[in-house]
Amino acid sequence: MKKAKRCSVFMLCAAVSLSLAACGPKESSSAKSSSKGSELVVWEDKEKSNGIKDAVAAFEKEHDVKVKVVEKPYAKQIEDLRMDGPAGTGPDVLTMPGDQIGTAVTEGLLKELHVKKDVQSLYTDASIQSQMVDQKLYGLPKAVETTLLFYNKDLITEKELPKTLEEWYDYSKKTADGSKFGFLALFDQIYYAESVMSGYGGYIFGKAKDGSYNPSDIGINNEGAVKGAALIQKFYKDGLFPAGIIGEQGINVLESLFTEGKAAAIISGPWNVEAFSKAGINYGITKLPKLENGKNMSSFIGVKSYNVSAFSKNAELAQELAVFLANEKNSKTRYEETKEVPAVKSLANDPAIMKSEAARAVTEQSRFSEPTPNIPEMNEIWTPADSALQTVATGKADPKQALDQAAETAKGQIKAKHSGK
Numbered sequence: 470m471k472k473a474k475r476c477s478v479f480m481l482c483a484a485v486s487l488s489l490a491a492c493g494p495k496e497s498s499s500a501k502s503s504s505k506g507s508e509l510v511v512w513e514d515k516e517k518s519n520g521i522k523d524a525v526a527a528f529e530k531e532h533d534v535k536v537k538v539v540e541k542p543y544a545k546q547i548e549d550l551r552m553d554g555p556a557g558t559g560p561d562v563l564t565m566p567g568d569q570i571g572t573a574v575t576e577g578l579l580k581e582l583h584v585k586k587d588v589q590s591l592y593t594d595a596s597i598q599s600q601m602v603d604q605k606l607y608g609l610p611k612a613v614e615t616t617l618l619f620y621n622k623d624l625i626t627e628k629e630l631p632k633t634l635e636e637w638y639d640y641s642k643k644t645a646d647g648s649k650f651g652f653l654a655l656f657d658q659i660y661y662a663e664s665v666m667s668g669y670g671g672y673i674f675g676k677a678k679d680g681s682y683n684p685s686d687i688g689i690n691n692e693g694a695v696k697g698a699a700l701i702q703k704f705y706k707d708g709l710f711p712a713g714i715i716g717e718q719g720i721n722v723l724e725s726l727f728t729e730g731k732a733a734a735i736i737s738g739p740w741n742v743e744a745f746s747k748a749g750i751n752y753g754i755t756k757l758p759k760l761e762n763g764k765n766m767s768s769f770i771g772v773k774s775y776n777v778s779a780f781s782k783n784a785e786l787a788q789e790l791a792v793f794l795a796n797e798k799n800s801k802t803r804y805e806e807t808k809e810v811p812a813v814k815s816l817a818n819d820p821a822i823m824k825s826e827a828a829r830a831v832t833e834q835s836r837f838s839e840p841t842p843n844i845p846e847m848n849e850i851w852t853p854a855d856s857a858l859q860t861v862a863t864g865k866a867d868p869k870q871a872l873d874q875a876a877e878t879a880k881g882q883i884k885a886k887h888s889g890k
Contacts, residue, residue: 506534507532507534507786508534508536508537509536509537509561509562509783509786509787510536510559510561510562511536511537511539511561511563511794512539512546512563513564514540514541515543516540517540517807517809518538519806519807520805520807521538521803522538522806523802524803525538525794527793528790528794534786543564543565543566543773544565544566544569546563546565550573550778550780554778557780559778559780560778560781561777561781561784561786561790562775562776562777562778562781562787562791563775563776564611564775565773566773567600567771567774568771568840568841568842569843570600570602570608570774570776570843571842571843571847573776574602575845578778579607579608579777579779580776580777580781580787580788581605581606581607582606582777584609584788588609588792589606591814591815592609592795592813592814593610593613595770595835596613596770596812598840599774599840602843603681604681607776608774608775608777609775609795610772610795611774611775611795611803611809611811612772612773612803612804612807612811613810613811613812614739614770614771614773614831615738615768615769615771615835615838616661616664616736616757617739617754617827618630618734618735618758618830619727619734619736619752619753620734620752620754620755621730621733621734621750621752622751622752622753623751627753627755630755630758631652634665634700634759634761635760637651637734637758638700638703638704640652641709642709644733645708649732650711650726650733651733651734652733652735653710653714653726653727653732653734653735654723654735654736655714655736656701656704656705656862657714657715657719657855657858658719659850659851659855662698662854663767664736664757664767664768665697665698665700665701665766666689666693666694666698666701667693667694667697668762668764669693669697670688670693671689671693671694671695672691673688673689673842673847674687674688674846674847675688682844684883684887685880687879689850689854689879690869690875690876695868698861698871699868702861702862702864705861705863705864710862711726715859715863716859723735723737728744728745736757738771739809739827742808742827753826754826754827754830755833756837764837765836765837766837767837767839768834768837768838769840770835770839770840770841772840774795775791775795795813797815800816801816801819801821801822804816804828805821808825808827810827817832846887849883849886853875853879853882854872854875854879857871857872858871
């Protein structure tokens with residue numbers, strides 16, 4: 470996805486032993502006979518169905534069922550499920566961003582999965598945590614993504630890459646002339662700005678002892694967050710970022726500058742690997758830089774998952790299909806077709822996957838990253854935080870003033886919309 474908040478890359482990998490890879494938990498013969506002749510509907514992401522073609526065929530043969538695969542943009546599948554589910558025209562299995570899980574569960578759109586711990590343990594901790602709501606499991610991770618640093622090798626070599634964001638500031642001061650730029654990022658959006666703010670101690674929500682998010686503890690305006698926002702403001706104030714990368718069209722401007730060879734480096738994600746390759750850019754990919762305090766820039770981990778619709782009339786079989794699609798063997802096959810990094814831990818060092826520079830970068834950056842919060846209250850953070858950061862970028866407000874207002878707005882919206890939980 471191109472926007473954190475609406476999509477929520479991605480991390481890496483672990484799996485079923487080959488004996489489990491062929492399918493999920495074994496069913497009894499009576500369960501098999503009851504599924505005979507059934508039909509399941511799977512909503513897969515756009516242009517990604519080839520990645521599960523063989524797995525679907527194998528599942529159909531083993532269970533004597535028909536599986537219909539329909540492609541839909543994965544970030545919008547929950548929207549369609551709200552209408553199609555109750556109407557009886559929705560899917561049995563769908564795919565969605567991890568940060569939508571909490572909202573979907575609250576709305577009663579997803580079926581809780583009853584999957585053994587040994588299956589859950591196949592996946593990276595962060596990816597499986599993205600599927601948990603109130604300690605209950607509602608999906609299985611199929612891919613992970615996160616933001617990365619893309620650089621133009623014709624403009625800057627790997628050895629020349631600045632090590633810290635502050636060094637990138639200095640590099641940009643020397644190279645930016647109004648038409649060409651050094652380093653660029655969409656720091657007027659919390660999805661990207663959090664990478665800096667959290668490195669200095671900012672956070673979205675605090676966490677309880679059990680690891681769950683505490684929506685009453687908002688850290689987007691604490692001392693560390695303000696310090697990070699002040700650093701971000703310098704890039705705009707000193708003319709190192711063009712005005713065009715502020716606002717809704719910013720992502721298009723940023724990507725165009727990179728593909729036109731007018732930016733030495735940008736923060737983007739694995740979703741642009743194919744596009745940048747087709748554009749003929751001689752690019753490299755690596756993790757995000759460090760900050761002057763020695764901490765690596767963080768990032769949100771986006772998790773794509775397979776989930777079972779609460780409206781499925783064959784939920785038990787649908788769960789088996791979700792387990793099967795997300796197992797080690799099928800996760801690797803899916804990667805070979807789609808290049809989306811699997812969430813199976815054991816695949817983290819798989820040579821076939823690690824030969825990809827993007828996959829290696831996602832793996833490394835994931836060490837410094839956390840899942841995008843998946844609770845419904847996160848919906849009240851995006852707009853106020855983005856609005857605040859845009860006023861910071863345009864110089865209309867100082868970081869503390871802007872972030873204090875964002876936190877106050879978010880708290881008010883959370884109280885108004887979620888206090889009855």
